[in-house]
Amino acid sequence: MTRYIFITGGVVSSLGKGIAAASLGAILESRGLAVTLLKLDPYINVDPGTMNPLQHGEVFVTEDGAETDLDLGHYERFVQTRMRRENNFTAGQIYESVLRKERRGAYLGKTVQVIPHITHEIQTFIERGVQAAKALPDIAIVEIGGTVGDIESLPFLEAARQMRLRLGQRQACFVHLTLVPYLPASSELKTKPTQHSVQKLREIGISPHALLCRADRDIPDEERAKISLFANVPQDAVISVRDVDNIYTIPHMLHAQGLDDLLCAELDLTPPPADLSVWTRMVDALEHPRRRAVIGLVGKYVDSAESYQSLVEALKHASIHTLTQVEIEYIDSEAIEQNGLSALDALDAILVPGGFGARGVEGKIAAIQYAREAKIPYLGICLGMQLAVIEFARHVVGLAHANSTEFDPATPYPVVALITEWCDRAGAVEKRSAHSNLGGTMRLGAQRAPVKAGTRAARMYGASVNERHRHRFEVNGRFVPQLEAHGMIISAATPKDQLPEMVELTETLHPWFIGVQFHPEFASTPRAGHPLFNRFVEAALQHQRARQLPAPAPLKMCHG
Structure with missing residues (x-):
């Protein structure tokens, strides 16, 4: 008993x-x-x-x-x-x-x-x-x-x-x-x-x-x-x-x-x-790190660490398994909108977590653009992935005013939307509606999806990914061909509806840029860590080392 x-x-x-x-x-x-x-x-x-x-x-x-x-x-x-x-x-x-x-x-x-x-x-x-x-x-x-x-x-x-x-x-x-x-x-x-x-x-x-x-x-x-x-x-x-x-x-x-x-x-x-x-x-690994990395968490709930509790712990677990002292800089995305990007200058990596609502979204998009253009390792989780797609659509694909219908129902390029706003079960295009049932498309819990071979995601997850979800909006499949044509890889998608689960940039565009629609932090434990967070911290360390290398000496011209 x-x-x-x-x-x-x-x-x-x-x-x-x-x-x-x-x-x-x-x-x-x-x-x-x-x-x-x-x-x-x-x-x-x-x-x-x-x-x-x-x-x-x-x-x-x-x-x-x-x-x-x-x-x-x-x-x-x-x-x-x-x-x-x-x-x-x-x-x-x-x-x-x-x-x-x-x-x-x-x-x-x-x-x-x-x-x-x-x-x-x-x-x-x-x-x-x-x-x-x-x-x-x-x-x-x-x-x-x-x-x-x-x-x-x-x-x-x-x-x-x-x-x-x-x-x-x-x-x-x-x-x-x-x-x-x-x-x-x-x-x-x-x-x-x-x-x-x-x-x-x-x-x-x-x-x-x-x-x-x-x-x-x-x-x-x-x-x-x-x-x-x-x-x-x-x-x-x-x-x-x-x-x-x-x-x-x-x-x-x-x-x-x-x-x-x-x-x-x-x-x-x-x-x-x-x-x-x-x-x-585990305690010994946390208390005796061999190196240090600073990761910027750009969000809108930064006044309460408990709002990102699992995420903070997942980074701590990565600290254990990479022997790294991970320091988190909490950066208010609304402050970026008001004061600019200077808070991001000294970071080794940038993370944009999940969230709901329009407040602070443009600040997050600005941080993502900064990470992409400055080649800083980037991890976007849930909304962080959706905003990475929006940023890429606006500034690389050339779809001005691309957005999510969560924030702008009238956007000319709804690269993120409710499923009911852009396709039915058969994939036929439907008219978007600002009055779609928000609860009708909520995805919750663990779901498995195949991973594209040869991608960075495959090196971390193998042939499939099985992670937990909590979201309503999806990356719009109608825009995937344009995204892929400009170098964004859909490295995992749901087997039935082909909804993007993971995106990454080609290595020629960026050394480490990944977005995931799911919440990997929920599956991380101190015993095993999580491959996504472990690789993210390793990428931060690699970026840190690259920044510290002295610039090559200028070539001397030989005049004959």
């Missing part, structure tokens, strides 16, 4: 429950246990797909096409189990499911209430997530979003309490993550917020079996003893979780303090000792 570890949070949000849960999963997996993780989000939105990334962070896409919380990305980077749509659900999904049942008469006319109907549905969804795994896991780590004391979190916490009561004490346990702030004015760590947070948790019938105490420094034994006394938790279960620069050190931190031994004992499990050697090697 699967055991459950519920992760809760207190004091403030964004303390890192997701990374703590993922790190714990990595330790338990290193002990031979099969692990899955679930994220329970108390907000009413059905999923994060339409939420502003500046508020909520990136939307992580699973292989089966679910738009989920960014914490599922952390889960996939720390454990080898692939997440599915069942691994993340929201209060909106729970209430929607209960209301559908009520409309069908499933409750036989009873009054539908939070307890027992909503809490029972939460438990059903948790068990559904466990059963969705390819093999029944030994442990399911269930992260409950929000903080203790939030009104919206109460049904989820109550469901977890009921679940442990129903399953039995040795089948479930609780880990609570709190903040222990340091006050410079008094030069001391304050344990009172943690005490009150645990007290709030105990009021609803949950006593944590371990406390993860976040602080900007190690928590001394004296403070740990004080927390233990007031929270009614053994002192060895008060775990100090100090701030770190490298999240991949956290499995070592938690294991060194015996968290996995404590929880295994609580759940009556006796797995083999942990083998964290793979994490040791």
Whole structure:
């Protein structure tokens, strides 16, 4: 029978429950246990797909096409189990499911209430997530979003309490993550917020079996003893979780303090000792790079690193596998529109990520033109590929005012558009419409496509590519012959509709210029990295070396 570890949070949000849960999963997996993780989000939105990334962070896409919380990305980077749509659900999904049942008469006319109907549905969804795994896991780590004391979190916490009561004490346990702030004015760590947070948790019938105490420094034994006394938790279960620069050190931190031994004992499990050697090697590679590269990330959500969380981590994974210190320069594309291209001068490579909406698009196109003309390595992801096609169409093919119908429905050259705006299933040309159904052409999840032999893409991916998508607009197949005639290679396309999946420039035009319609960052892990990001960083290093070479001496003319 699967055991459950519920992760809760207190004091403030964004303390890192997701990374703590993922790190714990990595330790338990290193002990031979099969692990899955679930994220329970108390907000009413059905999923994060339409939420502003500046508020909520990136939307992580699973292989089966679910738009989920960014914490599922952390889960996939720390454990080898692939997440599915069942691994993340929201209060909106729970209430929607209960209301559908009520409309069908499933409750036989009873009054539908939070307890027992909503809490029972939460438990059903948790068990559904466990059963969705390819093999029944030994442990399911269930992260409950929000903080203790939030009104919206109460049904989820109550469901977890009921679940442990129903399953039995040795089948479930609780880990609570709190903040222990340091006050410079008094030069001391304050344990009172943690005490009150645990007290709030105990009021609803949950006593944590371990406390993860976040602080900007190690928590001394004296403070740990004080927390233990007031929270009614053994002192060895008060775990100090100090701030770190490298999240991949956290499995070592938690294991060194015996968290996995404590929880295994609580759940009556006796797995083999942990083998964290793979994490040791990864941390060593990150902390001892042999070289340095600066990559410019040109986007419009640069005020929030969480908006590009998977992308940042994928570049970090490339750091591990190329032994390179990759420094990311976040460049606001709107600032380029206002101030010019000077921010791009010292970069070793340029990356334009995905995004939606017209804001900052012309700044991104200017950055792409700069990368193409200055022969700087370029990687465009999703929108970054579409804008690379637009830039090439405008300035190389000669299609003035080429654009995407997302930004200019009246463009004379819709090189990027909704499929419904330019072709039907048979490929017949149709009249474009500014009122096409935006949801009708959304592509989500992993899809496979053949790769053209002899291309740079083939050297990275082999005969086919299988990556995850999240987009509505496509490169317009009607313009592909013109693009190819001027040196843009469609190196991968969907087998049925021939929608471009990867583009690259011939090596005579540019040493390393690639655009991909999919999101390779979702598949990158620290264990293996990702070939596309590894080659991108290597191209940045090669460009850096080429810039540093002295200019050849002028030829001396011989006069006879």
